[in-house]
Amino acid sequence: MGFGRYIVVRILNAILVLVIATFLVSLIFSSVAEKELKAQIEEELAAKMKDPELLKVFSVNKTAREIWYRTQKEILYKRYGLDKPLLERAIRRALDQLKLNMGKSHTLRSATGTSDVSRIILEALPRTILLFTTATIIVTIVGLLLGLKAAQKAGSMLDKSLSVFALITYSFPMWWVGMLLIIFFSYYLGLLPSGGMTSIPPPEGTLERLLDILYHVVLPVSTAVLVSFGGWAYTARSVVLSQFQEDYVMAARAKGVPERKVLYKHVLRASAPPIVTMMVFMLLGSLGGAMISEIVFNWPGMGRLYWIALAEHDVPVLLGNTTFSIILYQASLVVMDLIYGLLDPRVKVGAQVVV
Amino acid sequence: MRWVDLKASLSDFWFEFRREKSGLVGLGLLLFFIIIAIAAPLIVPSEVNTHWRDVTYWQNLPRAVPPEWVNLFSAKKKPPHAILYPAKTDTRQIGNIVEVTYAFEYEFDYDIHPTDLMLLLSLNVSDPNTPPTLSLTVTRPDNRTIDLVATKLAVTGVGGQNRLLISSLKDFKSRLVGFAREFESEEVAASVEYQLIDPLQILFSKAQPGIMSAEQAEPLKGTYVFTAKIYSFNPQDTISNVSLIVAGRVYGLLGTDTLRRDLFAGLVWGTRVSLAVGIVSSVLTTLIGVIYGVASAYFGGWTDEAMQRIAEIVASIPVLPLLIIIFEFYKPTIWPVIILMTLFSWPGTTKVVRSMGFQLKEMPYVEAARALGATGRWIILRHMMPQILPYVFASIALGVPGYVLLEAGLSFLGLGDVSRVTWGQILHDAQNSAATLHGMWWWVIPPGLAIALMGLSFALIGAALNRILSPKMKTL
Numbered sequence: 001m002g003f004g005r006y007i008v009v010r011i012l013n014a015i016l017v018l019v020i021a022t023f024l025v026s027l028i029f030s031s032v033a034e035k036e037l038k039a040q041i042e043e044e045l046a047a048k049m050k051d052p053e054l055l056k057v058f059s060v061n062k063t064a065r066e067i068w069y070r071t072q073k074e075i076l077y078k079r080y081g082l083d084k085p086l087l088e089r090a091i092r093r094a095l096d097q098l099k100l101n102m103g104k105s106h107t108l109r110s111a112t113g114t115s116d117v118s119r120i121i122l123e124a125l126p127r128t129i130l131l132f133t134t135a136t137i138i139v140t141i142v143g144l145l146l147g148l149k150a151a152q153k154a155g156s157m158l159d160k161s162l163s164v165f166a167l168i169t170y171s172f173p174m175w176w177v178g179m180l181l182i183i184f185f186s187y188y189l190g191l192l193p194s195g196g197m198t199s200i201p202p203p204e205g206t207l208e209r210l211l212d213i214l215y216h217v218v219l220p221v222s223t224a225v226l227v228s229f230g231g232w233a234y235t236a237r238s239v240v241l242s243q244f245q246e247d248y249v250m251a252a253r254a255k256g257v258p259e260r261k262v263l264y265k266h267v268l269r270a271s272a273p274p275i276v277t278m279m280v281f282m283l284l285g286s287l288g289g290a291m292i293s294e295i296v297f298n299w300p301g302m303g304r305l306y307w308i309a310l311a312e313h314d315v316p317v318l319l320g321n322t323t324f325s326i327i328l329y330q331a332s333l334v335v336m337d338l339i340y341g342l343l344d345p346r347v348k349v350g351a352q353v354v355v
Numbered sequence: 356m357r358w359v360d361l362k363a364s365l366s367d368f369w370f371e372f373r374r375e376k377s378g379l380v381g382l383g384l385l386l387f388f389i390i391i392a393i394a395a396p397l398i399v400p401s402e403v404n405t406h407w408r409d410v411t412y413w414q415n416l417p418r419a420v421p422p423e424w425v426n427l428f429s430a431k432k433k434p435p436h437a438i439l440y441p442a443k444t445d446t447r448q449i450g451n452i453v454e455v456t457y458a459f460e461y462e463f464d465y466d467i468h469p470t471d472l473m474l475l476l477s478l479n480v481s482d483p484n485t486p487p488t489l490s491l492t493v494t495r496p497d498n499r500t501i502d503l504v505a506t507k508l509a510v511t512g513v514g515g516q517n518r519l520l521i522s523s524l525k526d527f528k529s530r531l532v533g534f535a536r537e538f539e540s541e542e543v544a545a546s547v548e549y550q551l552i553d554p555l556q557i558l559f560s561k562a563q564p565g566i567m568s569a570e571q572a573e574p575l576k577g578t579y580v581f582t583a584k585i586y587s588f589n590p591q592d593t594i595s596n597v598s599l600i601v602a603g604r605v606y607g608l609l610g611t612d613t614l615r616r617d618l619f620a621g622l623v624w625g626t627r628v629s630l631a632v633g634i635v636s637s638v639l640t641t642l643i644g645v646i647y648g649v650a651s652a653y654f655g656g657w658t659d660e661a662m663q664r665i666a667e668i669v670a671s672i673p674v675l676p677l678l679i680i681i682f683e684f685y686k687p688t689i690w691p692v693i694i695l696m697t698l699f700s701w702p703g704t705t706k707v708v709r710s711m712g713f714q715l716k717e718m719p720y721v722e723a724a725r726a727l728g729a730t731g732r733w734i735i736l737r738h739m740m741p742q743i744l745p746y747v748f749a750s751i752a753l754g755v756p757g758y759v760l761l762e763a764g765l766s767f768l769g770l771g772d773v774s775r776v777t778w779g780q781i782l783h784d785a786q787n788s789a790a791t792l793h794g795m796w797w798w799v800i801p802p803g804l805a806i807a808l809m810g811l812s813f814a815l816i817g818a819a820l821n822r823i824l825s826p827k828m829k830t831l
Contacts, residue, residue, distance in 0.1 A: 017671045024672075025680050032684040167377075167818060171756035171810020173763055176782065176803030179791045187794040194792055281703075285757075288675035292764050296786060306679060310769055318683060325676035333671055 010337040014330040021326045026093040041076045102320040107312045117320040128301035132290050135224035143229045147236025166234035169227050174289035178223040178296040192219045195298030220297045235278045239271045273344035280336045371823045378819025384812035392626045399620040407776045413615040417602040421797045422610040431466040436603035459581040459599045468559035471602035473522045481591035490584045496577025501534050503527040528554040535566045610797040613788045625778040632762045637754035639697040644704030649735050652712025670702035682770035689772045704750050715739050745824035752817030756810030763806050778802040
């Protein structure tokens with residue numbers, strides 16, 4: 001089984017999970033929406049029945065009233081799809097969601113003013129990705145370098161303080177750290193903006209605009225980096241240290257290979273796959289935290305969209321946002337699998353049980 | 356396993372654990388949280404939990420003020436919140452009229468005046484046409500006396516119980532401003548805008564020029580005596596629960612939020628939810644994960660393959676978005692919250708347990724048991740599980756922070772159990788009121804720190820357990 005086949009299997013797996021999760025969400029939604037819709041229909045019919053023309057007819061004929069009521073109800077049930085069984089409605093809704101045919105929002109609008117749910121979310125998605133990937137890249141580099149240094153000097157001050165730092169930040173809510181940084185850097189020092197993606201109004205010119213976004217990105221990205229890099233460094237350190245005990249390291253050292261080369265050429269190469277494996281979980285774990293952090297920083301991404309949609313009870317947006325989150329999550333998984341496959345020469349589906 | 360063996364292994368374990376300093380720190384922290392959680396009703400009134408969202412319950416506290424101990428770090432001493440009860444009560448009968456006098460003493464020894472003055476009383480009036488009247492005067496340390504208010508106690512309905520609130524801001528501002536005008540030059544008095552005058556500043560400032568200006572007024576320290584006289588014209592009228600509230604600029608151990616809630620009380624009660632959710636969810640997920648993993652390893656072959664596929668699918672379902680949808684629709688209380696959280700996060704432990712199970716399965720004593728005709732369930736429970744148990748404890752401890760964080764995150768989004776106070780909800784309200792932008796650190800720091808410390812205590816214990824129980828980790 002080659003690399004191509006491995007990737008295809010991983011993608012298929014991601015799609016399978018996507019379908020299952022979307023179906024689950026649709027099922028939950030359909031079962032709840034049923035009650036609300038039925039109540040809504042009852043109300044609608046009760047309002048219609050107050051029509052004087054109808055009342056005149058009903059006063060003559062009692063059964064006409066019942067027949068009218070029943071047929072109207074059937075028409076409305078059919079229009080809302082309530083005549084179909086729950087399972088069918090859920091499947092239909094799941095398919096709609098997967099086709100990104102997510103309907104109209106109740107109250108939320110996109111920046112361009114449309115109420116099309118998938119448009120609203122597609123507007124927010126790149127901003128979340130921008131924030132998250134920037135943070136991830138920085139965390140990876142800082143974490144790896146620190147982890148390697150710590151492993152090289154196991155038991156040193158750096159190593160010990162790194163372990164302590166990792167342990168402490170392990171249980172920090174990322175969004176709370178964001179709040180603290182806002183109070184400190186924005187309220188007390190006035191150095192950085194407290195939120196938003198651009199100044200209001202945004203400056204003219206492309207370069208100025210980019211710099212403005214950069215200025216606004218500093219605090220949210222620092223938050224993510226501050227909370228995550230300790231854990232990453234600690235993971236990298238543990239993996240590298242366990243590699244140091246392998247025979248090939250001893251052989252390389254005995255041959256007289258310089259220590260730097262042992263670390264970067266031999267050990268790092270061999271440690272890369274397990275490091276990636278462990279980091280998949282950390283990365284995906286921090287995705288949720290990063291999305292909640294957006295709220296704190298008023299960053300107009302998917303997390304803040306959740307916040308607004310929850311406050312406004314805008315169900316179509318909530319549903320669409322969840323579908324997109326699942327897609328984003330699966331896509332990140334596939335990317336990580338891809339990196340894993342590139343790094344681990346033994347890649348074969350089934351053989352790699354560690355993921 | 357016999358009781359003696361259990362005792363011996365426990366004491367062995369404790370002997371090893373005692374040498375793990377960080378583990379002991381974690382254990383100490385955890386004990387602290389457990390004590391707080393159990394003693395919550397003793398530390399703060401238990402109504403806090405049920406009345407957290409009840410605005411009237413908190414109306415007597417000051418709004419959004421920092422904790423009292425900020426006075427230690429600032430040169431200007433701020434007055435704490437004070438609820439005064441009458442030092443003296445005198446009753447006199449003048450013909451048909453009953454005069455009750457309540458005297459309150461307030462010791463003012465601060466550099467800034469309080470924010471508000473409120474007289475609270477419960478009133479039961481028999482005839483609304485002749486309601487009781489109230490006069491409130493104050494004698495300042497400089498022996499000047501100011502009539503603050505003289506008013507009929509407005510009553511709605513006959514025989515109705517009323518809780519009246521007379522507040523400085525609306526009821527006695529004009530008299531205080533009149534008092535201050537005597538000491539200011541005319542042009543100054545004319546130039547000051549009435550709307551911008553703080554009546555309390557006049558009340559608690561020295562009677563000299565500058566009394567009306569926020570910058571020049573000097574605080575007048577000493578004992579203030581407030582005298583409230585209530586005249587009732589019907590003998591059936593009852594007046595009770597008279598108190599005078601001096602709304603301070605600092606309050607309690609952790610201050611208050613914009614809804615006047617005591618944040619310390621919320622923090623104490625929030626411990627219960629976090630601790631319960633964290634521990635119960637972690638125990639449940641680990642148990643499910645362990646049983647699933649051992650079974651998967653024991654059966655092997657196609658069953659194992661299928662079980663691992665399922666676990667992998669569940670593992671790659673994103674928990675947070677799914678829970679957001681479920682919580683928004685079903686508004687669960689605390690126990691469903693726990694169950695829902697475990698439902699999507701059990702696969703974590705499965706993998707490690709499964710690989711351990713594969714090793715154990717090949718052990719001679721398991722083979723022997725099988726040869727003796729033991730059933731699968733027997734072997735899993737009696738022979739494999741005890742070996743895996745140590746790992747289970749470590750992974751329970753290490754799992755707790757994740758659930759504490761997840762619950763806090765959901766609460767922060769405004770989801771979760773709304774009938775209780777949680778740390779995440781306190782932060783949710785802080786975010787909603789833009790506490791960060793107003794620098795209200797006393798609202799933001801404590802709940803988050805509590806979340807972090809609770810997580811830390813379990814992480815420390817888990818790491819220590821890991822070092823003791825799996826010798827391989829020792830070398831790392």
